[in-house]
Amino acid sequence: METVNILIEALPYxxxxxxxxxxxxxxxxxMIDSDAMSSTARDTVLLKYVGMEPMVVxxxxxxxxxSMSKLGKEPKFIGGLRITxxxxxxxxxxxxxxxxxxxxxxxxxxxxxxGIGISGKDNQLIKANKKAPHVMVDNSTGEExxxxxxxxxxxxxxxxxxxEMLAENNYIPIVSxxxxxxxxxxxxxxxxxxxxxxxxxxxxxxxxxxxDVPGILEDPKDPETLIKKVKVDEIKDLIDNGIVKDGMIxxxxxxxxxxxxxxxxxxxxxxxxxxxxxxxxxxxKGIGTMITK
Numbered sequence: 660m661e662t663v664n665i666l667i668e669a670l671p672y673x674x675x676x677x678x679x680x681x682x683x684x685x686x687x688x689x690m691i692d693s694d695a696m697s698s699t700a701r702d703t704v705l706l707k708y709v710g711m712e713p714m715v716v717x718x719x720x721x722x723x724x725x726s727m728s729k730l731g732k733e734p735k736f737i738g739g740l741r742i743t744x745x746x747x748x749x750x751x752x753x754x755x756x757x758x759x760x761x762x763x764x765x766x767x768x769x770x771x772x773x774g775i776g777i778s779g780k781d782n783q784l785i786k787a788n789k790k791a792p793h794v795m796v797d798n799s800t801g802e803e804x805x806x807x808x809x810x811x812x813x814x815x816x817x818x819x820x821x822x823e824m825l826a827e828n829n830y831i832p833i834v835s836x837x838x839x840x841x842x843x844x845x846x847x848x849x850x851x852x853x854x855x856x857x858x859x860x861x862x863x864x865x866x867x868x869x870x871d872v873p874g875i876l877e878d879p880k881d882p883e884t885l886i887k888k889v890k891v892d893e894i895k896d897l898i899d900n901g902i903v904k905d906g907m908i909x910x911x912x913x914x915x916x917x918x919x920x921x922x923x924x925x926x927x928x929x930x931x932x933x934x935x936x937x938x939x940x941x942x943x944k945g946i947g948t949m950i951t952k
């Protein structure tokens with residue numbers, strides 16, 4: 660009966676989200692742990708088989724850093740952004756497109772899904788511009804220092820033609836977060852931003868960002884202080900009060916931007932919890948933080 664009750668609880672959500680697009684950003688534990696990645700891929704396929712249209716964007720920062728170290732190149736970051744010279748960009752492409760993307764595609768196909776891997780370069784899915792140099796202050800002298808981030812990009816536009824074609828043919832698109840500039844150069848992009856911008860352009864019902872925290876916490880040390888629901892106009896106060904800070908700020912702002920541009924709701928959930936995507940979508944309580952208008 661417990662199994663039956665679970666199915667009955669899920670039914671209204673299955674009906675509500677039938678034929679709706681859902682963007683899932685794989686990150687954190689769901690990327691690092693092979694079993695977790697396989698479980699998340701299986702859950703993504705399940706969404707497809709109950710009538711939803713899942714799309715995936717993945718990150719890969721830790722794997723890129725590991726590969727750089729193996730090849731004798733020290734990863735360097737400024738303001739949380741990876742300094743990306745041409746040699747680093749080659750490693751980024753090798754890891755994101757050549758390894759992580761194909762691993763996810765393989766796992767999706769293993770579980771019966773029609774997974775297909777693309778990058779932001781395919782059919783110019785993501786056109787980007789080189790990010791402006793980062794300005795920082797030297798603590799010892801107080802002087803401003805300008806640092807060129809290299810081949811790091813900001814999204815200029817999203818061309819969803821290839822995403823729509825894949826969705827219409829029942830494929831699950833799995834996107835590597837790199838873009839292309841006007842002369843064909845590859846640019847390294849923030850995966851959360853890529854997921855949010857594609858979700859908005861595709862008018863997705865949901866954007867789900869998998870992280871290694873339960874969601875937005877009033878007290879970062881206490882999981883019981885999870886904020887279940889928050890509206891876009893309440894986010895500024897959460898940032899000003901220091902509740903949303905550090906690495907959570909860009910994730911939350913990505914969610915805000917997505918919701919303001921057409922996504923019905925954005926969710927920040929704990930990818931360390933097994934079947935977290937299903938628990939968030941198909942249960943009344945959910946497990947993470949939902950951001951809406």
